[in-house]
Amino acid sequence: MAYISEEGYQEMVKELRRLESVERPKVIAAIADARDKGDLSENAEYDAAKEAQVLLESKINQLKNDISDAKIIDTSKLSTDTVQILSKVDLKNVKTGAKMNYTIVAEKEANLKQGKISVNTPIAQGLLGKKAGDIVDIQIPKGMISLEILRISF
Numbered sequence: 265m266a267y268i269s270e271e272g273y274q275e276m277v278k279e280l281r282r283l284e285s286v287e288r289p290k291v292i293a294a295i296a297d298a299r300d301k302g303d304l305s306e307n308a309e310y311d312a313a314k315e316a317q318v319l320l321e322s323k324i325n326q327l328k329n330d331i332s333d334a335k336i337i338d339t340s341k342l343s344t345d346t347v348q349i350l351s352k353v354d355l356k357n358v359k360t361g362a363k364m365n366y367t368i369v370a371e372k373e374a375n376l377k378q379g380k381i382s383v384n385t386p387i388a389q390g391l392l393g394k395k396a397g398d399i400v401d402i403q404i405p406k407g408m409i410s411l412e413i414l415r416i417s418f
Contacts, residue, residue, distance in 0.1 A: 266330065266333050266334055266335065266370055266371070266372065267334075267335050267337050267349055267370055267383075268334045268335065268336060268337065268369075268370045268372065268373060269336070269337060269339070269350055269369065269370075269373060270336050270337075271373075272334075272369065272370060272372060272373040273331070273334050273336050275373075276327055276330055276331050276334070276372070277331060279327060280324065280327045280328065280331065283320065283323060283324050283327065284324060287320055288320060288324070291313065291316050291317045291320050292317075294309075294313040294316065295310065295313040295314060295317060297309075297313075298310035298312075298313045330372060337349065337350055339418045342418060344396075344416045344417055344418065345395065345416075346392075346393050346394060346395055346416070347368065347391040347392055347393060347394050347395075347413065347416055348368070348392060348393075349368055349369065349370065349383050350367065350368065350369065350418060351367070351368050351391075351416050351417070351418065352365060352366070352367045352416070352417045352418060353365060353366055353367075353368065353391055353413060353415070353416055354413075354414040354415040354416075354417075355391075355411045355412065355413060355414060356411065356412045356414055357409065357410070357411060358399060358410035358411065358412055359409075359410060363414070364379075365379060366379050366380070366381045366387070366388070367379055367380045367381070368380075368381060368382075368383050368388045368391065368392070369381070369382065369383065370382070370383060371383070371384055386402055386403060386404050386405075387402055387404065387409075387411075389402075390402035390403075390411075391411075391413065394413055395413065395416075396413050396414065396415055396416050397412075397413065398412070398413050399411070399412045399413075400412075400413065
């Protein structure tokens with residue numbers, strides 16, 4: 265079971281629909297087109313189209329599994345007392361004074377450009393269960409970092 269936000273769940277469903285309704289017909293058409301070109305034993309275009317089909321079907325099956333295993337988290341039942349999955353955390357680097365904010369999300373929803381970090385990252389792991397005002401020392405690949413939790417929200 266994988267915990268996920270409603271937004272993340274809807275994105276997975278949307279992607280599955282796109283793959284099944286748009287990408288699958290494209291691959292089927294590419295296979296048919298390559299098949300029409302003659303001898304399949306020496307047809308690289310056909311082999312590439314069949315390989316694309318295998319990859320696409322694998323991706324579709326993985327998405328179906330992810331969707332069936334997903335447990336949507338109801339943020340209305342979550343508390344801002346401590347950091348937990350789906351928490352938006354405002355932080356300050358104690359050493360440099362740099363401020364940052366992250367939302368702690370499931371692995372499948374992680375996107376650093378959007379400020380969404382996986383619950384499995386060292387920073388998220390170090391923050392889980394902590395409260396606003398806490399200073400947390402976290403071991404990251406570059407060494408130790410001290411972060412002050414300024415605010416927790418959803």
